[in-house]
Amino acid sequence: MKILAISGNPKSEGALATLHDEATRGAAEAGAEVETIRLAEKDIGCCRFCLNCLEDTASDIAACVQKDDMAEILHKIKEADGFILSCPMSSGHINAHMKIFEERCVMTLCTPTKKILWVSGIPESRIGDKKRHAVTITTTGAIPNVLRPVFHGSTREMASMARDIFNAETVGNLYAGRLWFRKLSRREKKKAYKLGRSLVQAGG
Numbered sequence: 001m002k003i004l005a006i007s008g009n010p011k012s013e014g015a016l017a018t019l020h021d022e023a024t025r026g027a028a029e030a031g032a033e034v035e036t037i038r039l040a041e042k043d044i045g046c047c048r049f050c051l052n053c054l055e056d057t058a059s060d061i062a063a064c065v066q067k068d069d070m071a072e073i074l075h076k077i078k079e080a081d082g083f084i085l086s087c088p089m090s091s092g093h094i095n096a097h098m099k100i101f102e103e104r105c106v107m108t109l110c111t112p113t114k115k116i117l118w119v120s121g122i123p124e125s126r127i128g129d130k131k132r133h134a135v136t137i138t139t140t141g142a143i144p145n146v147l148r149p150v151f152h153g154s155t156r157e158m159a160s161m162a163r164d165i166f167n168a169e170t171v172g173n174l175y176a177g178r179l180w181f182r183k184l185s186r187r188e189k190k191k192a193y194k195l196g197r198s199l200v201q202a203g204g
Contacts, residue, residue: 001203003027003196004080005036008087008098012038015179016139019192020086023137023174026196027084032203034084035076039097042069047103054107060126062108070104077109078127082199083168085161086137089154098158105165125167132168133202134159135195141180171202 005024009016020036028034045066053062061074077083087098094102110123136158155173162168172195176188 001032001081001200002079003032003034003082003084003199004076005034005084005086006101007036007038008040008095008101009038010040010088010095010097015176015184016086016088016137018184018189019137019139019174019176020084022189022192023084023086023135023196023199026193027082027200028196030197030200032082032196032200037073037076039101042073044068044070044073044097044100044104046100047106051107054112057111057113060129062126064104064108066104070101070108073101074105074108077105077166078129080132080166081130081203082132083134083162083166084137084196084199085134085158087154087158089138089140089143093153094157095154102157102161102165105161109165123164125165127167132162132166133199134162134166134168134170135199136162136170136173137192137195138173138175139179140175140177142178144178145175147177169202172198 007020024034045068052065056062087094112121114122114124138154159170162170
């Protein structure tokens with residue numbers, strides 16, 4: 001089983017990096033082949049909205065006019081069986097690294113063929129070749145865990161990206177809040193490790 005761990009973390013150390021590493025360790029020790037991609041270390045340009053990818057409805061992965069690291073990442077996404085998505089919450093949402101990445105994925109990995117009620121042109125995943133799974137990890141500086149039901153944009157957005165773009169069902173998530181004022185707990189680290197293992201188990 002191939003797991004692609006995609007991190008929007010701009011830092012290589014700290015709470016989110018620790019939880020991400022624990023999740024990847026759990027997946028690896030459960031028998032998966034795990035590769036981590038740190039978006040901050042990649043050359044990924046902002047989407048230009050040129051619509052070149054929108055016009056290509058036949059390819060598994062639509063070509064993009066930008067020649068950067070996204071081409072390689074898109075192929076790794078298609079080959080993966082599961083995903084670990086980790087990102088710090090910024091103003092209640094995914095941060096800039098993850099948002100730019102998501103925008104570049106939308107129509108290169110989707111076609112505008114889905115229709116809901118009278119609305120047509122909604123993105124539909126091109127990679128429906130197999131069942132995939134995902135887990136998400138979110139950290140925040142000020143918002144405590146008790147307020148997660150209100151401030152959970154990052155968790156929801158990563159789950160939506162997994163479902164609608166990567167054709168992956170989210171089977172678990174971790175939210176660690178108020179980290180400006182406290183340290184990660186042993187329980188949170190253990191949960192991250194278990195998330196990685198549960199991702200492999202979901203893949204059967």
